[in-house]
Amino acid sequence: MPKVVDHEERRRELAEAVWRVILRDGLEGVSVRAVAVEAGWSTGALRHYLGTKEELLASAARLLEERVVARMQRRTGGLAPREAVRAALCEVLPLDEERRVEGAIWFAFTDRSLVEPRISEEYQVVFSGMRELCNLITRDMAEMGQLAPGLDPAVEAARLHAVVDGLAVHGLLGRMDEAGMLAVLDAHLAEILQNSEAPG
Amino acid sequence: MPKVVDHEERRRELAEAVWRVILRDGLEGVSVRAVAVEAGWSTGALRHYLGTKEELLASAARLLEERVVARMQRRTGGLAPREAVRAALCEVLPLDEERRVEGAIWFAFTDRSLVEPRISEEYQVVFSGMRELCNLITRDMAEMGQLAPGLDPAVEAARLHAVVDGLAVHGLLGRMDEAGMLAVLDAHLAEILQNSEAPG
Amino acid sequence: MPKVVDHEERRRELAEAVWRVILRDGLEGVSVRAVAVEAGWSTGALRHYLGTKEELLASAARLLEERVVARMQRRTGGLAPREAVRAALCEVLPLDEERRVEGAIWFAFTDRSLVEPRISEEYQVVFSGMRELCNLITRDMAEMGQLAPGLDPAVEAARLHAVVDGLAVHGLLGRMDEAGMLAVLDAHLAEILQNSEAPG
Amino acid sequence: MPKVVDHEERRRELAEAVWRVILRDGLEGVSVRAVAVEAGWSTGALRHYLGTKEELLASAARLLEERVVARMQRRTGGLAPREAVRAALCEVLPLDEERRVEGAIWFAFTDRSLVEPRISEEYQVVFSGMRELCNLITRDMAEMGQLAPGLDPAVEAARLHAVVDGLAVHGLLGRMDEAGMLAVLDAHLAEILQNSEAPG
């Protein structure tokens, strides 16, 4: 009877090893060997679960989405709609080391997906997930009467997405500090969202 | 008498070869050899003009800035302020093939500068140039009374920059078409800029 | 189960390949590729056993010391002190093909360690081993009353070392034949060592 | 009419440039380019006088002999025989920076001549010059009755040569300081030379 191995579990272990390597040596430092050593495996063993370096990185990308989504749910629970929106968006800004690492990985994949269609497919879920979140936000807010009058929810979703991703890029580049990112985000939310505590 | 060679011209040729390689294989695909082949030179010949790979990439980054700035100047001349603003910003959105190419180069360098401080320094001029443009726009508009009331020019410059770069990323990823980008840009400008023809 | 390989054995194989390359092309001719070809391996395979060129050379230097020491022990066993001294010193003179080869290796490393501190460290054991031998000889002879009167054992050790290394150099250069080297060595030993069979 | 150039003068200029490079970057740092830059010439210009790198180094070797001989003559003039002998021999020991550089070059050529017969020929003059000096010393001293009784002038010349070259090697290796070298040299001279002030 062959040994039973949980492939999915193994892949997650590997993805986490990839992350640790990225944290330590930067994204350029990711090599099959380095990941194997980090995970405490032999180089050959990786091939059973992740055939190529590309898949290795892709698994790290999948982990990215899982982590961000999980953290969003954890941190927006129980919040009022407006605060939940702000909290959710903050989860994709590089406001601390954890999110900076995620952002660097997000960015690396964004770049790669420009020249590698296969990465692009894998990566689509990340982009679409974020766009969907923005759509939900503007649509729900519109339904709740909290979107500023005259704004098109679809256009606003795209604009919000652009603002957030643009801020993330600038933050990752070290050209914008945490306070700066939050100031812009808050200015933007203030503008597109009605003041909810509107009178009686 | 030795053959006379215009070093600056050669460097430009090389920078263009670097661009072609980046477009084809991504920035990761840029190797000294690949650039030499692309330019039709021998590998050793590169050293006369660009000593290291770093310089090679830096020259490609400089070319980017030169081109965008030149085109902005060409296309905004003679326009009214508000139209000039829109025209200038459009020059960094991937609205046609030429700008898509530039955007891909911009993106590659943005990504790379995240993990390579040296690239980061060389690349700074690109980021700073764009940020400065945004600062000029919001400050001038504020001085002309065309910035919407209650907005902080500095924050708005950062927000505008974020919107534009975010749009560029989404456009480059093929997740947003030209019309979409323009719709968001126009929505944004409409919101932050006063209608100037609003007298008594 | 992976192929089992004796790393130490491999390193010795490699060290011997390094020797052959040094003998053929000089130490300057030692390249990772040349050694790989000489050993009949692929370039990449070397990295399993000897990570860098430095380690490659170091292993060749270690082999030198091992061989000379082993031969000295083998050939001085059972000899009377004075004959043992002569026999030991003869082991570092290029008196036959085997010792000429070793001498060439010794010389190459001596030269190289002049300009490369790292090599120098690795090579120290060779120099120190020989100096220690000379120290032992003069000290023991002094204790046995066989050192010529008025001589300082420490200075004599250094002088003996100089004579032997000088002879080795001249022999390696082909400027001195075996008989010449032995004549000088014997003259030197005759001078510094008392005639032991000198009683009443 | 072609420009008249003193080739010999040029070669000397180059040899001195080679020396400066050796002093600055070590012997490994000698490259055709480095020498050309140091001499203030173009790389191509070297070819007119010194076709290959080998010739470049050979010219530096010739300079070596000239310098040592000139210094010996300068520093032994007017000295009593015994002091002149000591002074002459000191000129080939690495007792100061100038002589250390000479020694390093001497050693490099000694090494090279082991594997490159052509260098060997060029280098012969250096070895033979030194051996001849030693022969002169022991023969003259013997004729003057200052050689210790029972010593064979020819063997003693070879021994003296070996001691001096051995000391030079050890000094160059940094394993023997100036005082140590002089102590050994003096011990050796004391032993082979009669005390001259020993009348009746």
Next chain:
DNA sequence: CATGAATGAGTGTTCATTCAT
């Protein structure tokens, strides 16, 4: 005579990948 542009093989090293065990 002299230039310096140009060549292309060479350096040590790293790497993703393959495969016999």
Next chain:
DNA sequence: TATGAATGAACACTCATTCAT
């Protein structure tokens, strides 16, 4: 399943040398 030995091409960079001008 799992190992790690082995491959060989690729990397940036250096170099002695050639040659058109």
